Amino acid sequence: MTLRRFLVLLAVVSVAILIVIVWVFPSDEDFQTKNPFWNGSSELSSYHSFTPLASLAELPAVPGGTTLILVPYIDLTSSELEEIRHFVAGGGTLVLADDYGFGNKVLEHLKVEARFAGQVLLDPLFSYKNQWLPRIYNLSPDSVTGDVNSLVFNHATCLMDVSDSNVLALSSSFSFLDLNDNEEWDSDEPTGPLPVISQHTLASGRIIVISDPSIFINSMDTLDDNYTIIENIAEITSSQLLIDQSHLPYSDLHQTKDVLASVRSALTTPVGTLALVAVLLIITLRPIWPRKGEGIGDIA
Amino acid sequence: MKRFTVILFVLVLAAVLIPTFSIVARQAHTPHENPATAGDSSDVILMLLFHGDVFDLMLSGKYQDAQGLLNELQHANISSELQYVVDRFNALSQELLVALDNLEGLLNEASAALAKYQLKEARQMLEEAGIILWDIERLRVEIQQAGDALGNRLNITNVASTEQLRQIYDRLQGLVWRLHDLVAGFNQLWEALSTEYDVRVAEELLPTNLTLEVMPGSAFIGDNIFVTGRLTSGDAPLADRQVTVLRKDEPMVFTTDEDGSYAAAIGVPLDYVSSTFLETRYLPAGSDIGIYAASISQSVTIEIRYYDTFLEVAVPGLAYPGLPVTVSGRVSSTGDVVERTVSLLLDNVHLADVQTEDQFEFEVTIPQDTLVGAHGLNAVVAPYGRYAGTSKGLDVRVTEFQIEADIQAPSLFVTPGQVEVNGRVHIGPEAIAGASVVLTFGTSSSSIVETSADGSFTAVLDEPLRLSLAGPQKLTVGIEPGEPYYGALEVEKWIVVVNPVGISLVLVGLVSVGLLVYRRMTTRPVTLLPTMTARTPDLITEVFPVIPPPRPKPEISDIRGEIWAAYLEGVGVVEKATGTYLGPNATLREFLGAVVSQIAAAARQPMAELTTITEIALYSAREPDAGIVTDARQLASIIRKEVEGDAA
Incomplete structure (x- = not known):
């Protein structure tokens, strides 16, 4: 076997192994409902009838009773923002959970005054394990916060420009917004209690703003009453409970999986399968294919 | 060959570098960390500061605020080495706050009682306050010891006095020490009130006497009874004084006439109990304070009469969501026949009311959303005047009718194509119309249809070309009837799917390989001889x-x-x-x-x-x-x- 042939064979085998690994290995992106790891949201779909939404264009035309959970980690287009506005104005409930993404763009488009601060909210005293996991126990009674005694956030931020009547949850008095990321409180940094969950209305719709989407990941829903608030969100939903997947972090693994899925679906069409048959036949029969001046099976 | 090596190298390099570029493009802040593996860190300084704030409020007499603040500490992140001491410190502080709150209340009440010459009550309160004071002193000492233990755990003696930790700890200890002053203040107040009590007792107050008579001694519930009595001091009647008839928790105030007598008609309370008692109390007020002593009459027991009510109820053992059940029974009593209201509750949710004088029979519909399983059905007869109420609880098992389905599907199917599935949903001979039928074939094909009036349905499932050659594939038929009293049903069938294209592909491949091997076997000897001519x-x-x-x-x-x-x-x-x-x-x-x-x-x-x-x-x-x-x-x-x- 020549070196060239060996390298080609090695490359083909490597690619085949990689394809199998990519296909079999579960998704590991944040908040993905197919991700069973600590940072995924697979348990949401197992506990509740959460429907992953591949595109905001798939939002229902009559959104009454429907809840959309949106974690905008990828920028939204104007048409997508308009889809969201139609959804809320039509009576849908939007749960906008963000910390360092594009949540403010959504709020701005919906003409809601509240904003995500975009800096880390730290709580050195009232926390789970460390100050990046602040414990939220100042909660206003509401259908969303019912039966919730305390929540644990994870690398959260806080909300700004929220009127008192709209606040559903506040951080503790010992929390602060770490504006300069030095992990310590400085005299010019705002201290708690700071709003972390608020609710707003737009026409007949409702907007619930949460300053940390991490409460929806698998490793967080067992802490304190995080699961209860998810249950409450499910209970205020009389129709569909949608979780947007189109604005979540997109890794190379995910992209590759998508490509493989596209290839697979293309191959399962009659044309694709016939093409595959043809290619495999050519590869298989190539060694015995007659060359110029030879009969079938002749070898020079 | 060189060109091939270069291309391969470039491809490998690109594969290595592309993921690196995408990581650089990620967010500046970490969106989250795994809480299971997150590092533990707690801020001792803030914890001590927080406790200081609690004691500050305590010393200001804001016990409720201090308790609220202390309750928040359950959410604090405290390191495991300090956890026990801090928990103990919190528990003692909580106990102390409750005790201080009670003590303050008792001393205030004792002071008010003394002012009204309620000496007996005042004495009781002062005794109780004395016990709490002793307990508070014990708690104060324990808190001080817990503070010292906390200091030892923090190795506070080795911390320089200029450091923040030491300063905040010293502040907390200072506040704990000031508790001594607070307790001493309460002690002084208690002693002052005790002295006042002794003074009041020593005063020569004129004794008073209060009598009480009740007519009749036995009455039906809701009827009026007459209370009479007289307030005197020695032989002199005390006119125009207020006496209070204590009837359970409903005190009624009456004024004595010139003879010191009082009389009133009061209703027998609507408590369906066999007896109750009445007593009357006189508390000196206005110019009587310091002259007359308070007095209380003897207790008079009144026999309360009423009619017992009896209830018999029968319901079927099984009930179905959305369908009515017949509830029958009889209401009777020891009195005359009167119309009574029977209320029916399922799991404490009101279902229906019925008016009856004797026997009753009525239908009540089980709510459609009632879950299958055991439920409690309560029949309640409300009290009515002289007639006492009663209730009876019964167990009802809510269940659903089990539907059946006849499914016809091919046992062998050649892909690609459409699988036609027919079926009929029924329960015995009765067809079930309007049921939703969800069919799923494999992982990608699904269809939703509805049963017609005769319970039948037909669904066509598209089965695309697959890569697999042949094998069984599961057909799942889920049936959800529209009526809540019918249970859902899921039927599974296996269909052997054959892929002729795939099989042909494999056969062609195998034949090709066989042909190739055969040719190689038959031609190899000739080719190996370098000097021999071709065959x-x-x-x-x-x-x-x-x-x-x-x-x-x-x-x-x-x-x-x-x-x-x-x-x-x-x-x-x-x-x-x-x-x-x-x-x-x-x-x-x-x-x-x-x-x-x-x-x-x-x-x-x-x-x-x-x-x-x-x-x-x-x-x-x-x-x-x-x-x-x-x-x-x-x-x-x-x-x-x-x-x-x-x-x-």
Whole structure:
């Protein structure tokens, strides 16, 4: 076997192994409902009838009773923002959970005054394990916060420009917004209690703003009453409970999986399968294919 | 080759670098960390500061605020080494706050009682306050010790006095020490009130006497009874004084007339109990304070009469969501026959009311959303005047009718195409119309249909071309009837799916590989001989011709050639002896098979060995050893000797 042939064979085998690994290995992106790891949201779909939404264009035309959970980690287009506005104005409930993404763009488009601060909210005293996991126990009674005694956030931020009547949850008095990321409180940094969950209305719709989407990941829903608030969100939903997947972090693994899925679906069409048959036949029969001046099976 | 290597290198480099670029593009802040593996860290300084704030509020007398603040500490992140001491510190602080709150309340009440010359009550309160004071002192000492223990755990004596930790700890300890002053203040107040009590007791107050008579001693519930009595001091009546009739928790105030008497009609409370008691109390007020002592009448017991109510209820043991059940029963009492209201509750949720004087029978519909399982049905007869109420609880099992489905689906299906599934949903002979039928075939095909009036349905499922060759695939039929009293049903069937395209592909592949192998096997010996000409395409040449075919002599240029020459030598002897010739299309093994029975027995084994050696030499990828040549020549020599000797 020549070196060239060996390298080609090695490359083909490597690619085949990689394809199998990519296909079999579960998704590991944040908040993905197919991700069973600590940072995924697979348990949401197992506990509740959460429907992953591949595109905001798939939002229902009559959104009454429907809840959309949106974690905008990828920028939204104007048409997508308009889809969201139609959804809320039509009576849908939007749960906008963000910390360092594009949540403010959504709020701005919906003409809601509240904003995500975009800096880390730290709580050195009232926390789970460390100050990046602040414990939220100042909660206003509401259908969303019912039966919730305390929540644990994870690398959260806080909300700004929220009127008192709209606040559903506040951080503790010992929390602060770490504006300069030095992990310590400085005299010019705002201290708690700071709003972390608020609710707003737009026409007949409702907007619930949460300053940390991490409460929806698998490793967080067992802490304190995080699961209860998810249950409450499910209970205020009389129709569909949608979780947007189109604005979540997109890794190379995910992209590759998508490509493989596209290839697979293309191959399962009659044309694709016939093409595959043809290619495999050519590869298989190539060694015995007659060359110029030879009969079938002749070898020079 | 060089170009190929360069392309491969570039591809590998790109594969390594592309993920790196995407990581750089991620967010500046970490969106989250795994809480299971997150590092533990707690801020002791903030915890001490927080406790200081609690004690600050405590010393300001804001006990409720301090308690609220202390309750928040359950959410604090405290390191495991300090957890026990801090928990104990919190528990003691909480206990102290409750005790201080109670003490303050008791001392205030005792002061008010003394002011009204309620000396008996005042004495009770002061005694109770004395016990709490003792307890508070114990708690104060324990808190001080817990504070010291916390300091030891923090190794506070080795912390410089200028450091923040030391300063905040010293503040907390200072506040704890100030508790001593707070307790001392309460002690002084308690002593002052005790002294006042002694003074009041020493005062020569005029005793008062209060009588109470109730007529009649037995009455129906809701009826009026008459209370009369007289307030005197010695023989002198006390006129225009307020006396309070204590009737359970409902005190009623009356004013004495010139004779010191009072009289009133009061209703027997609507408590369906066998008896109750009344008593009257006089508290000096206004100018009477410091002159007359308070007094309380003797207790008078009143027998309360009412009619008992009896309830009999029967419900079927099984009920169905959305369907009515018949509830029957009878209400009776020890009194006259009157109309009563019977309320029916399922799991404490009101279902219906019915008015009845005796027997009743009515239908009540079980709510559609009632879950299958055991439920509690309560029939409640409300009290009505002299008639007491009653209730009866029954267990009801809510269940659903089990529906059946006849599903017709092909057991074998050739893909791609459409699978037609027919069925009928029924319960016994009764068809179930309007049921939602969800069909799922494999992982990608699904369909939702509804049953018609006769309970039948037809669904067509598209099955695209798949890569699998053949195998069973599950058809799941889920049936959800529209009526809540019918249970859902799921039926599974296995259908063998055959993919002719895939099978053809594999067969073609296998045939191709077989053909390739066959060709290689049959053509290899010819190609390995470098000096032999290519095999003639004359496919009809006999395998074993009767005359020797022209056989080109190989050039003995290598080991393989020498072995081939030795083989040809042996073959030549055998051909001459047997008249069977090695044709161009015959394999060496075929030739051996053809001649082995015709040659001398002693030559058969050497001929077989020579054939094997030659085959190995010709077809093996490895160059044969030089020693094999000698073996081949020896074998050829033995064959010659044995065959020619036999012929001679």
